[in-house]
Structure formats: C-alpha cells, structure tokens
Amino acid sequence: MASPSPKSPEQSEKNKQYDRQLRLWGDHGQATLENGHVCLINATALGTETLKSMVLPGVGAITIVDDNNVSDEDIGSNFFLEITSKGLNRGSEALRLILELNPAVQGHAVQEPPDQILQENPDFFKSFNVVIATALNEKTILSLSQHLWDINVPFMLCRSVGFLGSLRIQMKEHTVIEIHPDNDQPDLRLDVPFPALVEYLDGVDLESAELKDHAHIPWIVFLYKAVQKWQTSYQNMWPMSRKEKNDIRNILHEFMKIDNCGVPIYQENIEEAMKAVNTALVPTFLPSRIQELIYSSAATNLTKESSSFWIMCSALRGFVEAEGKGRLPVKGTIPDLTASTDHYVKLMNIYRSQAAMDAEIMYRKVQQIVTQLHCDSISEAEVKLFCAHAHDLCVIKGSNIATEYQLGSNVASYIARHLEEPDVMMVHYVMLRAAEMFISEHCQSPGDWEPEADIAKLKTCVTKFLSDISCSPFPKDDHIHEMCRYGGAEIHTVSAFLGGCIGHEAIKIITKQYKPVNNTLIYDGASTNTAIFTF
Template sequence: MRPIYSNWKSRLFPKSDMSSPAPKSPEQNDKSKKYDRQLRLWGDHGQKLLGNAKVCLINATALGTEVLKSLVLPGIGSFTIVDGEKITEEDIGSNFFLENDSVGLSRAQVATQCLLELNPDVRGDYIDESAEHTLTNTQDFFKNFTVVIATALSEKVLIPLSKHLWECNVPLVVCRSIGFIGYIQLQVKEHTVIETHPDNQNPDLRLDCPWPALEEFLDSINVEALDTKTRSHTPAVVILHYFLKKYQEKYQSFPKTRQEKDALKNMIRACPVGPDGPPSVLEENFEEAIHLVNTCICKTTVPTHAREILDDKRCVTPTQNTAPFWVMCAALREHVEAEGTLPVRGSLPDMAADTASYVTLQQIYQKQALAQAEAIYRRASQIARGLGMGPDAITESEVRLFCKHSSELYVSRGNHCIADPPPSGGAFRMDQYDPDGPAAYYPVLRALERFAGECDAPPGRRDERIEPDAAEMKTAVARLLTEWNVHLQQGVADERVHEVCRYGGAELHSVSATLGGCAAHEVIKLITHQYKPMNNAFFYDAITCSSTTLCL
C-alpha cells in the first residue's frame, strides 16, 4: 500500500534536507541566488523568458502535475490548470500532490494550491471545467498561452484543440502515461532557436581571413626571435598564425588535407628554438597550437544550415507579420552578402599565455564582434521600422546574442498537426519503425484516445474481463493505420493491445514522474528558444527500461 503522509511537502523536502540556508552572497540578489544553477544553463535572458511564460495544463493527472511541478520550480511566470474532474480514490493512489481528505474536491483547485506552495514567484489559476467546454465556449482562451500541455485527452477533444492551436501557432505538448507505458508528442508549427548549445564547437579564430587589426597584431610578433620566457607566454593563436604563414610561403597553398595539416604540425614542433636554444620539452602553448591545427585551420564558410535559413523566403522578403528573428536574419543576410562570412563570435578559448597579450588579443576579437553586431543592429532596426514595427521590437542586446550564435541558428517546422493524418511515407515511416521498440505502442495509444472519446472510459475499465475492450481496441488500431495509410508487415502485436487494456487507464507515479521531467525539459526549450527540441515524439517503456524518439 502507498504510505499516507500528513503533509505532502515532507515527500519533496525530507527533514534531513531542511538545514539552514547558506548565507546570502552580497554579489547576488535573492532571485539570482535562487536560480543560480539554471542561470548557468540558459542565462539571464532565458530566465526572463521563463519568468514571462504563461503555461496552460489540461487535466491535473499524475503526469500533468509532474510536468507542471518541473516548470514551477525553475520559475515560470504563471500557469492555469483546466480540469473539470473531481478527485477520486484512484487519483490519490497515483498523484503525488493529492491527499486522502481531498476526495470529491476539484482536482484543478487542489493541484493549483499545492503547486503554488513550491515557488512563491509563480502565479497560478485554475478553471474547474473540462477542456471541451472551455474550447467550445471560449475559443480564444488557449491562444493566449506560451505553450499548452495536454494530458489524458480523448480524441474528440484532442482533434479540435490540435487544429485550433496549429492555426494560432501555439506549441502543444501532448503526453500520456498509462501503466508502464507513456509518450510525449510535440506539435510546433514553427520554432526558432538562436542558442542550440552544441556539444562541440570549434573556436572562431578567422586565421584564414583575418581583418586588418587582427592581422597587424599577429604579424607584429616574430615567434622564432622571442626569448624563452616571452615565447613560453605567447598565445597559441599567435604561434599558429606565424607558422601558417610560413607554411603558405613554402607550399603556396592553404592546408586542407590531413597530410597537409600534419606538415604544419611538424613545422610547429621543429621550430620553437629561439635565441636561447631549443627547449628541453615542447612548451604548453606550442602544444596548444598543434592541437588547434585540426579545429581552427579551415576555410571560414557559412554553414549549410545557416545558409538555408538565410535563403528562406521569410528572410529574403520580410513582411509586417514577420517575427523579429527573421528581421535579424534579413539584416544578417545582407552582412553575409557583403562580407562573405558570418559575424565574428568574439570569444577565445582558454590558453597558456601572459595576461597582457591574451587580453589584448581577446579585445581585438571582441571589438570586431561588437562592431559587426552594431552594424547588423542598425540595419535590423531600419528593416523593422520599414515594416511598421515598434522601436523596441528588436533590441541591441538581442542582436549581439544573435550575432554571437549566428553559426548555430536552428528553425524547426512541423509538417502537419496532430489532428491530420500523417503525410504518406513521412510521419510513421517504416524505415524508422521498430516492431519490438517502445514506439510500437503509438498506434495503440492513439487508439486508446479514440476509444476513450467514443466510450467515455479508457479500455479495460468497463468490464472485469478485458477481452471485449481489447477486441474493440484492435479494431480501432486497424482503422487508425488505414486512415494513416500505413501498412505494417507484422501489424501491431496483440500483446501490446492487451498490455494497454489491462491497465484500465491507471497511472503509475514513477512512470509519470519520469515522463513529466522529460516533457518539462521540452517545454523549457520551447519557452527559452534554447537547445533543439525533440523531433517530435518520445516513447517510454518502463517494462524494458527503454525509450526512443520518432519523427511522426
């Protein structure tokens, strides 16, 4: 049996963890200190977007409250729960936030009160009505949210909601947890990302095409003429540029292949002699220069994905309805056409060097980055004014951030809404389909939503025997696959249908908690416009402890 707690807070914050807080740092305000760890992930600007976000949750199920919990704790601006159900004994058994004395009360109201206690910075409200009633009687209600999260919806509600939010370009996150199985599906018409936070990113040194100020500084240092002490504190960028020029003078070409880069490395290894004679070991900054050959000796080009964005019609011919992202892209496009390259990132990797020379070099890169960003900002402001946008539509800080990350811009577009049948051969392609993987449950879970809408109950709950519902579910799965124009060679295994039916719509808290954390991650990506959101469905099978993503 599930243990009964007198206070739900004790489950989140055991007494052993409730020690005295650390003394406040004078350099941080209370909010910065509170959100310190997440500020390192998405910065002040990301936290600001999070703090301005309005999130709607449909149905405060165990999964729904877990998703919202993981959004309230990092500080979303506000949330609204839409749920017309009353709390039942089943809710008490699966939902972490509900108590025994809550049975019969409004599920939306009780969940809202409990979630608000997690973070006083967050505002919360609830509507004690069904999503179907809200959608029918207040059609513009859902379009006012940053993102809508829907859990345990039947098909008759999901279809009109999906169409409505698709037309309004409001992201929809659909998720369901049933027994040991669950899935998350994103519906996003267009989503733009400036900071994708790539795992590996090469330094932007521009040694193949240095601008005059950088070239003048680099050429002013004769590495081979330096004494041992000065040479050992020379930045690796200077060393690399020096020997790159020697290589080009000798071979009359820029090193491109592995063999050519190896030749450049050998030149660096062989030449750190200087007036004091050869060093006993290769100095650290020379080792760094050799290491940078593979990542930084390359022709500066515009990445293919960035070129595709700059060639997009929204960028080429912006209109009054164009988002600020595309206005900045239009200004960036003009810069690339004039310069042939993206703006300088303006940052240097850490390297062994004395403070003065490293800071001087860093300032040269930063000054060039600021100058280019300022020019692009002026042009973006002109374009925005020409389109009738307000003076604050685009800020200088936004453009600086945009230019710094211009090489990692990303645009995600959905090719259909959930209500539409998947495009033939595209949404549920059999080259992606694993009949033994968690994604094989998708047709069954979608059939469950249809069954719940037609029968007003999930399969497995109408009768002690699950066979009648399982038979109807098999028919619903076959109908769905026909509507999707999907032909599975092996079909959907009967045991998967029986597995879903035997749960009777019940949720397990551990499964809901896992899915809730995953769904909250995706919502944060959508709100902050940082990190790439998944494309576009996630499936979890707690029986085999496996998960997978599938583009539907």
C-alpha cells in the first residue's frame, strides 16, 4: 500500500500557527471560526482589542462600521491607531493595522453611522455571525438591538469607561453541543454492558494470569469483576452507598497478587480501579436536563425551519425510547489507564465500535426526519459529534436588550434585589446606564468638559434611574464623582482585558463550543472584580 502523501507546507504551517487553539476546539471548531464573519461597530480601544482577540485565532472576516475620524483621544488610548492616522477615518485606519496581525483574515470598512445603515439597508447585518458594538448612544442601542433580535443575529453590547467595563450578550437561543465540562464523567456502562463489552470482560481470567500480565489488565476489568463478586452476596444489586463502595475497594485489594511473604504486591492498575470507584460505578441513566431537551416543544414540534440541533434532539428521543432502552448513545471514549497496548487498543475499539453503531442508528433516524420535513441535510459527522456529546447538551435562552432598557417589573426587581447585596457590583451597572442617559441628554460624557459641574447632572440621571426601579438614592456620591472623573475616557489596560474576554465569548458563539456568558458581565478594574447578571 502506498504511503500517505505528506501534508503540504502551507497546511503544516497553519497547524503550527493555530496549534494551541486546535487543542481547545479541534479542526472542526477552527473551520467554523474561519467561516465566521464579525461586525464591529466603532473602532474604539475596546473594539479593536476585541477584534485583535479574534483575528489572531483566525476568524474568517471582519467588518468595521465607523464614521468617526481619528482624534487625539483615540491615538492616546488605541494601540491600533498611529499619529499619522489623525483626521482619517477611524475604522479604515484600525482595520489596516489589525489585519497585519493575520494575513489570512479578510477585512472591510464601512464609513457610515449604524443608524443610517439601519434605515437604508437593514439587511446589511444578516450576513454576520455576531455583531459587536461599542460607544453607542441609547437611541441606537434600542433600535439596533431590536433589529438584531428580529433577524436572530447575536449581538454583543460593550462599554469601557475609566476603570469600568461591561458586556451584554443578546441571543434568542444558543445551542451548544460541545460544552467541554471541567469534570467529564466516563461512560463505561459497567452496570448495563453491551454484548461486545461483556464478551471481553468475561474473557479475562484474573486468577490464571501471571503477575506480568496481571499488572497490565485495564482497571475497568478489575472493577467489573469486583462488582460481580460483590453481587453474589447482594442479589445483583448495584453498589451505591459509601459502605458498599468500600466493600468494592476491599475486593479490589484482594485481587492483588501476593509475594512469597504473603504481602500484596502493589499494582498501579488496581490502585486506579480503587480511585475510580466513585465515578465509574455511577449507574447509567438519562440526565434530567437532557430529558427536558428531547421532550421539549422545540424537539417534538419540528418544522422545516427547525435547526439541526432540534432535529437531532428529536432523533435522540427516538433512540432513547427504542434502541437505547432509556439510555443515551455510548460516548465511545475511555479514560487514560494503565494497561498493555493490546488490552488498551482492544478495549478502546470495543467502545468505539458500539458508539459507531449507536451513531449509525441515530443518523438513520435523522435522515428520516430530514426527508419528512424537506429541510437541509445533516451530515453524518454532525450526528456523530452530537452522539459523542449527547450527555452534555446545552441550550441558552436569551433576552432582548430593548426589553431590558424599558425597565419592566421583572428587570426592576432584579436590579433592586442585587443592589441590596454587600460589595455590590450592580451599582456599576446603574452608573453605566446613568452615563448613557447623561450622554443622550447632554450630547457628551459626564465629566468630559466640566467634571465638577456634571456631578449634579449625573446625580439627577442616577436618581431618575433608581426611581424608575423604585429604589432609594445612593447614600453617598462616591460612584458619581468617580464616573465624572473618568470623563468618558477609555483606559487601555481595562479595554485590553475586557476586549480579550469579549473576543473569547464571541468565538464561543461562532464555534458553538463552550458556554458563553449569559447575559451581562460587569468588570471593575479598580478592584479587579467581575460579576455576571441575567436580566
């Protein structure tokens, strides 16, 4: 058989460039990112730092919407602008320097205000995977957020003022298949082993194995045998309590080979089995959150417009009710363990083969649904990925920014409740909202020209906001004084930190991997504290 051709130098160089992130979201995640198109409204320091964190990993294309010219303040806070950029269009200048970070990324600049685009070409925003906006006035925020909500395009509203920053993510619905949990539980099915696994486990004879072979048998086998031995005295029950699991550990200890002095010989594989008792002996069941998903109206009342996620959830329900007998498809992975190569490869292939069979059943069910609905096809690779992560599916239901800004009873009570907490971070949200109200009324940031004179004006805005949510005024004006001291200026270090956070959240949204923030992040650079609120 001919040897495989070597990878092209270009591909090898690309893998080298993106090596670290490929370990995070894989080739398929990188491909999705490279097909992504991001729109940034206003190339402020926060905006360009956000794009930097997306251009370096290789997002496919960026479009900057900005009709402002570069000012001295921009040059002082924005590392992606030069002295020679003064007086030129801010978006075009920032784009030129940002694209130098990664020649593979495509870039466009639009020198029109977002209000004009919304009025003259509202379909403009439909082509983007996510829209990120900074330094918008309240009127534009309301109209843009409502429009993006209506066309179902994710929207990220960002602010950076002095030491304060915020991120608000607006999404109708965000589905995640690969959430990459911190503590991924193994799916070994030792309580309900499938036929191929039973054949392998029963075929290993622990009694007759020599020490050199005994030490290389996977711990999964020892655990299975220990449970079988325990069940002879407990009428085929499954060990659940601490005492019962300690009984299993004692049996595992008995499996150790004995030396000439009658002392058990330490075996790493049996030690691994003892450590895995708590996690590997969890009974196989259908998680309640997954049950809620597959029996939700979105999965049971499919239409031609249903997303592939909900179609696969519907197929998963059919699998669970029939072939799965109340259980999800096998993941097809095994944890790292001490074993000989032959044992490890054989055991790994057993799980992989069962996972492949389950995924094939799922794929046929998906194809039947697709045919009935006459909708876009779903690839076999998508179904396999869905099956491998079916234990950890996630759906995030978002809320409309325009609704939040109307301060309905639910939003008002939520803000008021969090203002009562010690070391409260909600006060920064109030200050940022009050600053937006100030800009709308006075066409400048609080403290931009006359910090002392603006204190009273900003206090009026704060008082009005608190009155709208039926809260008492602040006992002290410290936060108001601080906001006026900022004068609406950006501190680059704050914008750089927050921009990195926003860029990462945008990548989560585009790749649909990992769980993004839901839905508001507040950052206080003075104390380096963060808080997440869900309006």
